[in-house]
Amino acid sequence: MSLRDDLKAYIDGELEPRRNDEIRIALETDAALQREYIELRALSASFANVSQVETSGLESTLKLLDDSRRVARVQWRRIAWAGGLVLATTLVAMVVFPIMSTGHLMAKNDSASSAEEKVMDSAAGGESMMAKSLQKNPNSMMKAPSVSASAASPALRQGEPEVNEYRPPTRSKDKGRVAATEFGRKKIGTRLSHHVPNPPSDQLAMLAKKPHSIVTFRSPKTVVGSRETGTTMFAQENHQTVFLAFDSRESGEKQVLDLVGKYEIKVDQLSGAAKNIPSDQTTRTIVIDVPDEIADKTVDELRKLPIQIRTNLSAQNGNIFGATTSASSARGQGPGGGAGAMGGSSFGGAKRSSGGFGGGAGGFNGGLNRAVAAPVSPSGKPREPVKQLEPLTNSMAESSRPKLRDMEPFKVQSSNAVAKNGSDHLIDNHRHRGRAKPPQTTLDNVNSTDRKLAPVMLQPRKTRRIVIVVSEKPKLPPPPVP
Amino acid sequence: MIKRSSELDMATIARQHYDAVFRFCARRVGIDRAADVSQETFLTAQKVLHKFRGDSSLTTWLFGIAHNECRRASRRTALEPMPLSIDSELSTNSDDESAIVDRHALSQALAKLTPEHREVVILHEIEGLTYEEAAVILQVPVGTVKSRLHHAFQQMRRALFSPEEAAK
Numbered sequence: 120m121s122l123r124d125d126l127k128a129y130i131d132g133e134l135e136p137r138r139n140d141e142i143r144i145a146l147e148t149d150a151a152l153q154r155e156y157i158e159l160r161a162l163s164a165s166f167a168n169v170s171q172v173e174t175s176g177l178e179s180t181l182k183l184l185d186d187s188r189r190v191a192r193v194q195w196r197r198i199a200w201a202g203g204l205v206l207a208t209t210l211v212a213m214v215v216f217p218i219m220s221t222g223h224l225m226a227k228n229d230s231a232s233s234a235e236e237k238v239m240d241s242a243a244g245g246e247s248m249m250a251k252s253l254q255k256n257p258n259s260m261m262k263a264p265s266v267s268a269s270a271a272s273p274a275l276r277q278g279e280p281e282v283n284e285y286r287p288p289t290r291s292k293d294k295g296r297v298a299a300t301e302f303g304r305k306k307i308g309t310r311l312s313h314h315v316p317n318p319p320s321d322q323l324a325m326l327a328k329k330p331h332s333i334v335t336f337r338s339p340k341t342v343v344g345s346r347e348t349g350t351t352m353f354a355q356e357n358h359q360t361v362f363l364a365f366d367s368r369e370s371g372e373k374q375v376l377d378l379v380g381k382y383e384i385k386v387d388q389l390s391g392a393a394k395n396i397p398s399d400q401t402t403r404t405i406v407i408d409v410p411d412e413i414a415d416k417t418v419d420e421l422r423k424l425p426i427q428i429r430t431n432l433s434a435q436n437g438n439i440f441g442a443t444t445s446a447s448s449a450r451g452q453g454p455g456g457g458a459g460a461m462g463g464s465s466f467g468g469a470k471r472s473s474g475g476f477g478g479g480a481g482g483f484n485g486g487l488n489r490a491v492a493a494p495v496s497p498s499g500k501p502r503e504p505v506k507q508l509e510p511l512t513n514s515m516a517e518s519s520r521p522k523l524r525d526m527e528p529f530k531v532q533s534s535n536a537v538a539k540n541g542s543d544h545l546i547d548n549h550r551h552r553g554r555a556k557p558p559q560t561t562l563d564n565v566n567s568t569d570r571k572l573a574p575v576m577l578q579p580r581k582t583r584r585i586v587i588v589v590s591e592k593p594k595l596p597p598p599p600v601p
Numbered sequence: 602m603i604k605r606s607s608e609l610d611m612a613t614i615a616r617q618h619y620d621a622v623f624r625f626c627a628r629r630v631g632i633d634r635a636a637d638v639s640q641e642t643f644l645t646a647q648k649v650l651h652k653f654r655g656d657s658s659l660t661t662w663l664f665g666i667a668h669n670e671c672r673r674a675s676r677r678t679a680l681e682p683m684p685l686s687i688d689s690e691l692s693t694n695s696d697d698e699s700a701i702v703d704r705h706a707l708s709q710a711l712a713k714l715t716p717e718h719r720e721v722v723i724l725h726e727i728e729g730l731t732y733e734e735a736a737v738i739l740q741v742p743v744g745t746v747k748s749r750l751h752h753a754f755q756q757m758r759r760a761l762f763s764p765e766e767a768a769k
Contacts, residue, residue, distance in 0.1 A: 127751045133732050158762045159754055165707050166726035174623040176636030180643050184611050187644060
């Protein structure tokens with residue numbers, strides 16, 4: 120770089136000392152450079168005389184700055200308010216929604232329990248709410264096959280009783296048993312374990328304080344409650360379990376069966392050992408199966424459906440109660456009964472392997488095999504039975520029949536029995552190969568005698584099972600007088 | 602001492618530096634638009650005041666913003682720079698070296714410069730900024746400022762002192 124290039128920087132004092140010295144020495148010797156230096160200094164000095172410009176607009180600028188600052192503050196305030204509002208809303212939602220959902224669930228459970236209690240109150244009085252509901256609308260029972268099918272009625276929510284809930288402890292071995300079962304519209308993701316514990320004494324004490332209370336058992340892993348019916352119940356695979364408490368077990372049992380039989384709902388079992396639900400002298404279990412086929416039909420419509428006729432069901436009917444006796448007998452808790460020998464096994468043969476029911480099972484099977492199949496064709500002529508069986512003895516039939524007679528007309532059939540023996544005892548009106556197919560047998564065209572002697576079962580392909588546990592209220596000692 | 606941005610009040614800054622910014626803008630975009638561009642400069646400065654870290658002087662920082670605002674205004678409308686006016690009282694002083702420089706010729710020579718050369722001359726000679734400060738405002742290296750100044754002054758010197766050489 121030549122010295123001339125840095126001459127302007129030398130004038131402005133922007134050079135390094137070394138370069139500055141070089142130019143200073145050159146200026147002393149180089150006349151042309153010195154002349155250029157003088158011209159540049161004169162040119163640079165001429166800018167010092169540049170007149171200052173008249174300024175304007177300071178006030179307006181200051182005002183604008185103030186306004187702008189104010190607007191910015193307002194915007195920040197708005198943002199802060201909006202953010203605070205969102206935060207507060209989120210916090211409130213986080214706090215309120217769980218409370219609301221809990222309260223909703225509690226209210227639902229309360230209404231459910233209230234409905235169940237109402238049902239039991241009516242049942243104790245001789246006329247159940249279920250009966251009323253079915254009289255008004257038979258579909259309601261079919262659609263929601265539980266004792267508390269009418270529980271959704273707002274009228275039942277009046278005077279809601281206290282709900283006593285018992286939550287059994289969680290068992291680790293149940294964790295793997297998850298099956299998506301759906302009851303009504305309520306999807307239940309976890310089934311109940313096979314073990315349903317008895318209510319503890321304190322729960323029973325609470326139960327004893329008021330008549331016709333309902334103790335609602337809850338499995339810790341089971342979603343209980345039906346939104347549609349408001350019923351709190353157990354979900355045991357394909358079962359719904361309703362626990363009812365009566366002043367006495369016998370009266371409650373009779374009332375429930377009476378109600379069930381009145382509306383021709385199939386009773387599968389009456390056994391303390393049903394589905395491993397514990398039974399003792401104060402507890403009985405009634406299992407009813409409501410076929411899905413009839414879920415949407417009225418009683419009149421049901422009468423026109425094709426049916427199957429099972430012979431000698433009068434004896435089996437008796438076995439329903441024989442089962443009860445047998446169950447108690449087998450456990451050594453109830454009176455022994457010969458008829459009970461076939462009791463528990465009558466319809467619940469699949470579960471008969473437990474405890475002392477084996478003997479009863481054998482007896483029953485024997486009795487059943489000896490029963491004479493007397494099928495009835497649609498035309499009224501007796502058909503040839505699939506398997507010839509010996510009739511039951513009168514003593515056996517009589518010992519198990521009386522209670523059934525009280526409950527007729529009854530549709531009694533065991534799904535287990537159907538599964539095991541149905542092919543032997545049932546006459547399918549579609550099995551007429553090579554012959555003209557006879558008209559379908561319906562409840563209407565079966566003669567009255569046959570109907571009475573041979574209770575009819577609809578042929579369910581898929582049933583909805585409800586387990587009704589009838590228990591006796593515990594009798595507690597009177598409270599001490601202070 | 603340069604204050605932190607949190608301690609600065611834009612109104613105070615505007616009162617202190619408005620004249621310099623206004624003159625800077627007037628020589629870039631003309632006196633008619635200088636007020637608007639100065640206003641935009643301070644409004645922009647208020648928005649980005651929190652970014653001022655004190656690495657440079659406040660004047661340099663404001664001139665940098667004003668420089669960008671002037672370029673933005675020049676892009677919107679073709680603006681003519683303010684013609685340079687030299688104070689007659691000072692220029693008539695015979696003892697001064699500037700007396701040998703014709704005022705009109707100086708204005709013409711300055712107007713003939715390219716915008717880059719002209720703004721360097723204005724920043725250094727009129728606003729009194731150093732090379733480094735001018736480099737910060739123009740966002741160019743210091744060497745570029747030095748080079749631009751050299752070429753600008755050579756061009757003006759030829760126009761003022763050697764018209765024949767400048768005509769070549």
